[in-house]
Amino acid sequence: QKEVEQNSGPLSVPEGAIASLNCTYSDRGSQSFFWYRQYSGKSPELIMFIYSNGDKEDGRFTAQLNKASQYVSLLIRDSQPSDSATYLCAVIPGNQFYFGTGTSLTVIP
């Protein structure tokens, strides 16, 4: 069983819309949750992290965590073409990162 599951997409949204990316994880002991953005051919860059149940907002990005459902999501408001990338969900059950396979997002102008 994979530690972290994501829908690979591709997900397409029009410019200005809300993009919703979802992730589930298997280890109930996971305490730290991350969203990375990866442009094609580039290295991952951290955009959000969340540790507690609920929502965490940073600019156009909102991370949502529900530990009971083992579910973490990322909302991108007012999506821009520059948001087109692959988004990786990651969790840390111990001291090691486990990444999902990523969801490819395309924002259509």
Place this chain on the structure above:
Amino acid sequence: EAQVTQNPRYLITVTGKKLTVTCSQNMNHEYMSWYRQDPGLGLRQIYYSMNVEVTDKGDVPEGYKVSRKEKRNFPLILESPSPNQTSLYFCASRPGLAGVETQYFGPGTRLLVL
């Protein structure tokens, strides 16, 4: 500028020819790790090091070796590369076990083993 550097960035080699991919960070980070990224499999950790002379296996260590003789460097060694090690490799560093939200990735090394 805080950064993680990797060399080479691109490498084509043949089966069985030993190679080393270097990784260096200038942030005095204690924790360094190597990942490989493959389509449909995501990023998987190969090895990690929590400090000098302390290394441990990640999820996919077979066929790889590492060493950590200096804090800033963490080379990845493929003693006898095989085609299934064709992949995109990333080195990463972070301050320590607790600094998970400040993990920096290197630019990646694309390896093709023929």
